[in-house]
Amino acid sequence: MSSRTTTVTAYVEDVSPGSGALPPRAWYASSDAASLSLNGIWAFRLSRTADAEDDSFAEVGYDAGDWARVEVPGHWVLQGHGSPVYTNHLYPFPVDPPRVPTENPTGDHLRVFDLPADWPGPSGGGAVLRFDGVESCARVWLNGTDLGEFKGSRLPHEFAVGHLLRARGNVLAVRVHQWSAGSYLEDQDQWWLPGVFRDVTLLHRPAGCALDFFVHASYDHVSGEGTLRVDSDVDGRVTVPDLGVDTATGEPVTVPVEPWSAELPRLYDGVLATQGERIPLRIGFRTVELADGLIRVNGRAVLFKGVNRHEWHPEKGRALDLATMREDVLLMKRHNVNAVRTSHYPPHPAFLDLCDELGLWVIDECDLETHGFAEQGWRDNPVDDDRWTPALLDRAARMVERDKNHPSVVLWSLGNEAGTGRGLTAMAEWIHGRDPSRLVHYEGDHTCRDTDVYSRMYTGHAEVERVGRGLDGGPHRRRELPYLLCEYAHAMGNGPGGLADYQRLFEAHDRLQGGFVWEWIDHGIAHPGLGYAYGGDFGEELHDGNFVCDGLLFPDRRPSPGLVEFKKVIEPVTIEGDASGGTVRVRNGYDFAGLSALAFTWSYRVDGETVDSGFLPVPPLEPGESAEVKLPAPPATAPAGEALWTVRALLAAGTAWAPEGHVVAWGQFGRSARPAPSVAAAGGPVPGEGLITLGPASFDARTGALRRVGAVDITGLRLDVWRATTDNDDGAASQPDARYGRLWRRLGLHRVQHRLDAVESGDDALTVRTRVAPAAGEIGLSTVYRWTSDGPRLGLTVSVTPEGDWTVPLPRLGIRFGLSSADRVRWYGGGPGEAYPDSATASEVGRWQSTVDELQTPYVRPQENGARAGVRWAEIGGLRVEGDPEFFLTARRWTTEQLDAAAHRTDLAPGDTVWVNLDHGLHGLGSQSCGPGPLPRYFLRAEPARFTFVLSEVSA
Ligand code: GAL
Numbered sequence: 001m002s003s004r005t006t007t008v009t010a011y012v013e014d015v016s017p018g019s020g021a022l023p024p025r026a027w028y029a030s031s032d033a034a035s036l037s038l039n040g041i042w043a044f045r046l047s048r049t050a051d052a053e054d055d056s057f058a059e060v061g062y063d064a065g066d067w068a069r070v071e072v073p074g075h076w077v078l079q080g081h082g083s084p085v086y087t088n089h090l091y092p093f094p095v096d097p098p099r100v101p102t103e104n105p106t107g108d109h110l111r112v113f114d115l116p117a118d119w120p121g122p123s124g125g126g127a128v129l130r131f132d133g134v135e136s137c138a139r140v141w142l143n144g145t146d147l148g149e150f151k152g153s154r155l156p157h158e159f160a161v162g163h164l165l166r167a168r169g170n171v172l173a174v175r176v177h178q179w180s181a182g183s184y185l186e187d188q189d190q191w192w193l194p195g196v197f198r199d200v201t202l203l204h205r206p207a208g209c210a211l212d213f214f215v216h217a218s219y220d221h222v223s224g225e226g227t228l229r230v231d232s233d234v235d236g237r238v239t240v241p242d243l244g245v246d247t248a249t250g251e252p253v254t255v256p257v258e259p260w261s262a263e264l265p266r267l268y269d270g271v272l273a274t275q276g277e278r279i280p281l282r283i284g285f286r287t288v289e290l291a292d293g294l295i296r297v298n299g300r301a302v303l304f305k306g307v308n309r310h311e312w313h314p315e316k317g318r319a320l321d322l323a324t325m326r327e328d329v330l331l332m333k334r335h336n337v338n339a340v341r342t343s344h345y346p347p348h349p350a351f352l353d354l355c356d357e358l359g360l361w362v363i364d365e366c367d368l369e370t371h372g373f374a375e376q377g378w379r380d381n382p383v384d385d386d387r388w389t390p391a392l393l394d395r396a397a398r399m400v401e402r403d404k405n406h407p408s409v410v411l412w413s414l415g416n417e418a419g420t421g422r423g424l425t426a427m428a429e430w431i432h433g434r435d436p437s438r439l440v441h442y443e444g445d446h447t448c449r450d451t452d453v454y455s456r457m458y459t460g461h462a463e464v465e466r467v468g469r470g471l472d473g474g475p476h477r478r479r480e481l482p483y484l485l486c487e488y489a490h491a492m493g494n495g496p497g498g499l500a501d502y503q504r505l506f507e508a509h510d511r512l513q514g515g516f517v518w519e520w521i522d523h524g525i526a527h528p529g530l531g532y533a534y535g536g537d538f539g540e541e542l543h544d545g546n547f548v549c550d551g552l553l554f555p556d557r558r559p560s561p562g563l564v565e566f567k568k569v570i571e572p573v574t575i576e577g578d579a580s581g582g583t584v585r586v587r588n589g590y591d592f593a594g595l596s597a598l599a600f601t602w603s604y605r606v607d608g609e610t611v612d613s614g615f616l617p618v619p620p621l622e623p624g625e626s627a628e629v630k631l632p633a634p635p636a637t638a639p640a641g642e643a644l645w646t647v648r649a650l651l652a653a654g655t656a657w658a659p660e661g662h663v664v665a666w667g668q669f670g671r672s673a674r675p676a677p678s679v680a681a682a683g684g685p686v687p688g689e690g691l692i693t694l695g696p697a698s699f700d701a702r703t704g705a706l707r708r709v710g711a712v713d714i715t716g717l718r719l720d721v722w723r724a725t726t727d728n729d730d731g732a733a734s735q736p737d738a739r740y741g742r743l744w745r746r747l748g749l750h751r752v753q754h755r756l757d758a759v760e761s762g763d764d765a766l767t768v769r770t771r772v773a774p775a776a777g778e779i780g781l782s783t784v785y786r787w788t789s790d791g792p793r794l795g796l797t798v799s800v801t802p803e804g805d806w807t808v809p810l811p812r813l814g815i816r817f818g819l820s821s822a823d824r825v826r827w828y829g830g831g832p833g834e835a836y837p838d839s840a841t842a843s844e845v846g847r848w849q850s851t852v853d854e855l856q857t858p859y860v861r862p863q864e865n866g867a868r869a870g871v872r873w874a875e876i877g878g879l880r881v882e883g884d885p886e887f888f889l890t891a892r893r894w895t896t897e898q899l900d901a902a903a904h905r906t907d908l909a910p911g912d913t914v915w916v917n918l919d920h921g922l923h924g925l926g927s928q929s930c931g932p933g934p935l936p937r938y939f940l941r942a943e944p945a946r947f948t949f950v951l952s953e954v955s956a
Contacts, residue, residue, distance in 0.1 A: 009050040011149045012137055012180045015098045015387050017394035020140075020148015021157040022128060024401035025212035027349040031279040034119055034204040038129075038172065042196075043110040044070040046081045050104045050177050057108050058141035058173035064110045073319040075135070075195035076107050084317070084525060086535035088189040088544040089371035089417070097380055098181035105178040109196060114168040125206040125276060126162030129172070132349065133198030133318075137180030141173040151182030151391070154198075154318075154345035154367045155398035162205065172200075184382055185391065188344045188369045188416065190310055190318075190548065191523060197319040198348055208275030210234050213249070215405040216437065219259040219285040221299035226257035226285030236274035240283060243268055259298045260284025260407045262338045263572075263593040265359030267407070282356055284407025288438050290452050294482050295439060295513055297361075297410060300591050300623070303506060304361060304514035305570035306339030307332065307552065308487055311347055314526040314555040322350055327557060328520070329354040333657035335559065335567035336664065341486055341516045344369050344416040346399045355408035358657050362408045363441055363486070363516070366399045366427070368392065368415025384421025396427040400434055413486075414442040414450065425450050443486045448478040457487035457518075460932035461501050468509025485515030490930040491562045492550035493727030493859050497838030497925030497934050499562075499569045507589075517566060518930070523548045524555035524860045531905040532860045546727070549860040550929065561834040561842075561857055568666075568842035573598065573649045575667025577631075584647050584667065586618050587626035596620040598664060599652040604634055604671075607641035607872075608828040608847035616647060634671060642674035642872070644845055668845060674872055677882035677950045679795030681764035681788040694766050695789025696953060704759035704768035704785070706817070709794055710953030712878045717817035719772050719783045719798065720917060721810050722750050723864040724900035727929040729811070738933030740923065743808045748774025750900065764788060771803075779804035781942070793952040798920075799945070806942035811864075813945060814887065814919030816896075822877030822914040825850050827889055829871030833857075838924035838938040840869045852876075852891050852914055862902040866890050867922060875954045877914060882950040888919035920947040 011018070043064040047053050056062060070079050077084045082105050085092050093101045129142065135153035139146070143166065147159040164170075178194035213232040220227070228245060229252040230238045236249045247253045249272070258266040270281035286298055294301040309328065311318040325348060332340065340360050342351075345367035355362050373381040382388035396414070403409055412435070414427050428440050428450035439452035448454050454467075454474075466472050467483050489496035496517070506512045524532025532555050535543035549555070552563035573595065574587040584602075588595050595618060603613035612635040619627050631645060648666040651658055685694045692699040696710045706717045723729075725741030732739075744750065751774055758769040766787040773780030780803045788795040798815060830843030832850070834857050848868070857865035868874075871889045873882040892899065893910035896917075902908050924938025 011139065012050050012104070012177050013098045013100055015181050015382070015391055017152060017391045018148060018150035018157070021150050021159055024156065024398040026214065026405050027156065027402045028279055029350060029353060031277050033206050033209065033277045034116070036113070036116060036119070036202040038111055038113060038200040038202060039072055040111070041069050042072045043067040044076065044081070045108040046076060047106045047108070049102055050106050052106065053108065055141070055175070057110060058171070059144045060169070060171050062110070062171070067110065070109070072109065072111070072196045072200060073198050075193040075197050075317045075319060077193060077195070078315065078317050078525070081107070083538035085192045085538065085540045086190070086543050086548050087192070088547050089187060089374065090542055091184070091187060091372040092192065092540070092542055093179060095372060095376065095380070097184045097382060100179035100181070100183060105194060107176045107194065109174040109176065111172045113170050113172065115165060115170070120204055120206070122162065125204060125209065126160060127165055128158040128203050128205055129161045130156060130158045130201045130203055131196065131198070132156050134174070134176055134196050135194050136182045136186060137177045138196070139175045143171055151180050152367060152395050152398055153182065153186055155395060156349070156402055161202070182391070185368050185370060185395070187372045189371070191525070193317045195319070197317065206276030208234060209277035210236065210272070210274045210279070212401065213272055213279070215281060215283060217283045217285045217407065218287045218437070219257065219298050220287070221259070224256055225254050226259070227252050227254045228283065228285070229253070230272055230281070232272065232274065234274050236272055238270060238272055238281070240268050240270035245270070257285045260286045261297060261592040262359040262361045262408070263590055265357065267356060282353070284356060286407055288410045290439055290482070293480055294510060295453065298592070301510065302361060302513060302591050304339040304484065304516065305337055306341060306361070306514065306516035307337050307520045308341045308343040308516050308518050309347070309520040310343055310523065312521045312523045312555070314524055314532065320348055325351045326354055329358050329360065330657050331553065331557065331559065332360060333358055334662065335563055336570045336572060337566070339363070339514070339516065341365060341413065343519065346403060349402060352403055352406040352408060356406050360408055361410050362406070363411040363413050364399060364403050364409045365413035366395050366415045368395055369417050370419060371417040373419060378419040381419045381421055383418045383423040386422065389423045389426050392423040392427050393430055396430055400431055404435055409438065411439045411441045411453070414440065417444055420445040441484070441486065446478065447475045448481055452481065453484050454478045454481040455484045455486045457485065458490065458931035459485060459488065461498065461505060461935060464502065464505050464512065465509070468505055468512045470511065482513045483511050484513055487518040488515045488931065489517045490550055490927040491517055491519060491552045491560070492547065492929040493861060493863050494836070494857070494865050495726065495728045495839060495925040496562055496927035497728065497836060497938065498927060498932070499566055499839070500841045501838070501935055503569045517552060519551050521551035521553040521557065522555045522860055523551070526555070529906065534860060546861040554858060555860065561839065564833050565839045565842045571665035573665035575647045575649065575665060577645055577647070577667060577669030580671070583628050583630050584616070584645070585626060585628055586621065588621040588623055590623045592623060594620050594622050597652055597655070598649045601648050601650065602631060603646045604638065604643065605646065605846070606639050606643050608845070611635050611638045643671040645669055645671060646844070666844070676884040678884065678948070679788050679790045679793055679950055682790045684764045685761040685766040687761065692761060692766060694787055695791055695794050697787070697789065697794045697951070699766060699787070702759070703756060704766065709879060709951050712953060713820045715818040715913065717815055718754055719770070719781065719800065720814055720816040720896070721752060721772070721781070721812055722896055723811040723922070724862065724896050725811070726863045726925060727861065728925050728927055731928040731933070732930050735928040735933065738926065738928040740808060740811070740933070744811055747777060747779065747808065749811060751775065777804070779806055793950050795948060795950050797946060797948045801944045802942040809923050809939040810921070810942050811923050811940070812917070812919050813921045813940060814917055815949070816915060816917045818913040818915050819877035819879065820913060822891065823851055825852060825855060825874065825876045825891060827868060827871050827874035829874070829886060829889070830869040834866050835869035836867060836922055836925045838926065838934050843869045845870060852893060855891055858905055860905070862899050862905060862908055864899070866892065867919065876916060878954050880952045880954045881918060883918065884948040887947070887949070888917070888922055890917040890919070891915065918949055920945055
């Protein structure tokens with residue numbers, strides 16, 4: 001290496017945050033000062049190393065005519081230049097801080113721009129050039145002048161450029177390196193995606209404008225008054241017309257106000273007017289405090305029903321547009337989510353405007369994670385090395401200063417999974433000093449020395465309950481703090497299971513202030529051949545596979561069943577009927593809002609058909625209150641059958657986040673039980689030419705295999721215990737005892753053999769005796785199929801008796817069979833979506849219809865999916881099935897084995913046969929892909945079982 005190239009790129013490996021950038025300040029979307037977006041198409045040149053090219057491209061007059069083009073904001077690896085890399089916590093380069101590999105993809109970006117005609121002249125003030133996010137390190141030149149360089153990918157950096165601007169032909173040059181010393185601080189579990197991925201803006205800074213300002217807006221819940229004080233480095237006036245406020249900066253004013261909360265996000269429009277600029281303010285009055293061991297806002301303890309949100313778009317990566325950000329907030333609000341942790345970095349600043357406006361509690365997290373140092377016992381961890389402290393403090397300041405004026409932000413988080421160390425303490429001290437109006441969060445230090453909350457991730461239910469009861473011990477400070485699960489319920493693939501069980505604990509113990517599901521969205525990358533790509537699909541040397549697809553939304557933002565379940569589990573109104581159906585108990589579970597915004601409806605259904613419905617008058621309960629509300633008398637004309645009440649709470653009028661009629665909560669409860677289907681045997685099996693006939697059915701005389709029910713051909717009907725293992729079945733290395741997928745495979749449950757022991761034609765039944773068992777072991781399931789008929793219908797009772805020492809639960813227990821053609825599916829039971837034993841809260845009993853294709857849940861990595869729970873009867877492919885007891889229904893155009901073998905959705909090719917599973921039981925889901933397995937009550941234990949199906953042809 002020549003000495004020149006060493007100096008040109010030395011900043012890349014420098015632990016300092018950079019040089020040349022202005023001090024951080026509050027962000028706001030716009031003011032009356034001029035601004036110019038520099039987003040758009042830029043000239044682009046990619047080099048393999050940081051020093052492959054000199055910096056002459058930054059000079060005015062450089063001809064970049066033969067360069068490629070990229071879109072800014074964007075990541076070049078998603079625009080055809082190089083490839084994304086996914087690792088969870090491993091650094092994809094040798095750990096030798098602060099050194100980075102010689103192979104360091106470097107993107108030179110060039111943009112020539114003119115100033116708008118009305119851009120103020122030099123006497124009118126200065127200008128700054130703002131970068132809202134560049135990964136991971138950038139050096140910037142304007143018109144050939146080196147402005148400096150910076151690190152801190154998801155943090156803003158500004159440079160003073162007024163003196164360099166020209167009316168026409170300004171040359172902005174940005175050199176971006178994929179790897180830098182900063183990469184050691186950005187080891188979050190996500191794709192490594194270099195580029196200028198957030199906005200680039202030129203902002204006029206009028207003479208006499210404020211450099212920075214801090215809006216302090218507190219609320220006194222006793223007096224009902226808010227106190228507003230806006231601090232600014234230059235004098236100005238603050239006006240809030242709706243409050244009659246007109247005061248000087250620095251002067252507090254106290255007035256009666258409506259407070260801000262995530263539930264009732266009251267914002268007041270105001271203006272900060274300085275000599276040079278009028279800045280619009282959106283002020284929310286609220287006071288956050290730690291009082292009596294609880295996080296209180298405006299005096300009330302808050303229950304966080306949160307999600308962890310990475311920024312993600314399947315084509316754009318972390319370069320999100322405003323519409324996508326809004327969609328995220330709307331989806332959260334519509335699914336009863338009230339809080340978001342911006343894992344693991346400050347989001348695009350406009351996202352926080354949306355949280356203020358629509359109402360979400362925010363934990364704003366700093367762009368800091370050093371997880372890969374765990375591999376070496378945290379040796380050399382930058383957060384415990386004073387040389388890195390300036391960089392850490394710079395990151396803390398850039399977050400706090402940028403976001404301090406957002407009422408939605410209630411906690412600052414130091415970062416994620418960075419071990420422990422002095423640097424974190426320094427950050428916490430600085431933040432506490434700069435902004436005592438909020439609390440500080442960090443999960444990675446369980447002594448809680450720097451934090452105001454005891455935060456953990458993926459703790460199992462039993463431990464959460466112990467903490468709730470105050471039985472957890474630990475350091476004194478920690479025991480006095482409220483408890484949060486900053487991550488829980490790992491939403492990878494099918495799941496999470498056990499959400500309702502967590503919520504019951506959160507609601508039972510004050511100290512438990514809720515949690516944040518991991519995570520909001522799958523980070524699948526749209527891929528022409530694979531549907532969505534995940535780790536390893538770009539030939540990465542090291543990767544963590546589909547661990548990057550663990551969200552409540554699919555990559556295209558379609559809600560997964562996990563989100564539907566979460567919505568039901570966290571609904572803010574509880575609706576419970578008493579068994580006789582005379583009354584319904586309604587409880588307002590909001591922390592702030594009364595129920596006056598909701599309307600309640602009831603419906604009375606028999607066997608899923610609505611007999612009558614109407615509105616239900618519910619008193620406008622205050623938070624925490626409940627009432628017993630009388631239901632109308634059941635309609636006298638109601639037919640016999642299974643009677644169910646369904647009561648719903650709907651938005652009485654449209655809101656900013658959902659239309660009128662949007663369902664916020666519901667409850668369903670029974671009035672009468674379902675009569676179980678049965679077949680009274682009328683006649684026995686009749687032997688014929690190679691076939692046995694029984695009622696509408698015929699069987700193979702030798703094997704006893706069912707061939708046909710009426711005109712419906714049936715193949716391969718037999719006991720089934722296997723499921724294409726879910727990510728949660730497969731489990732994480734940290735959960736060795738709960739990796740059931742592996743245990744099941746080791747036992748051979750994916751390759752059981754069916755031994756035929758007897759086919760017995762009796763007086764009123766055809767009995768087929770089998771033993772179902774895997775090779776090489778002694779365990780088995782003695783399985784007897786007993787067929788009867790009452791003439792038009794066929795009854796099947798399956799009796800299963802485990803033999804041998806079954807040490808593991810079963811994946812599933814039921815029958816499967818093939819239908820030669822099937823498309824539409826109708827059923828009465830749980831729906832409309834998928835449900836498993838520990839994810840069935842949102843499953844509503846009703847009559848549903850769908851198609852075989854729509855029954856599939858498109859998990860990015862194919863796995864068991866699509867079961868409908870609590871099914872009483874179903875019709876598919878001309879066959880009607882009734883169950884005793886209720887069963888799980890699954891139907892797909894491929895076999896379980898094909899599903900199990902697929903790595904991407906595109907590996908699944910529909911065959912001619914539709915495979916139907918009718919399950920007596922399914923093993924729970926849990927969330928052990930990064931957390932606890934299913935609770936024991938959701939285990940499908942290998943125990944003697946008996947279940948019945950009644951099959952008939954669908955009557956026309
Ligand atoms: C946590 C981590 C997250 C994510 C998750 C697993 O430990 O904080 O970033 O990696 O595990 O998906």
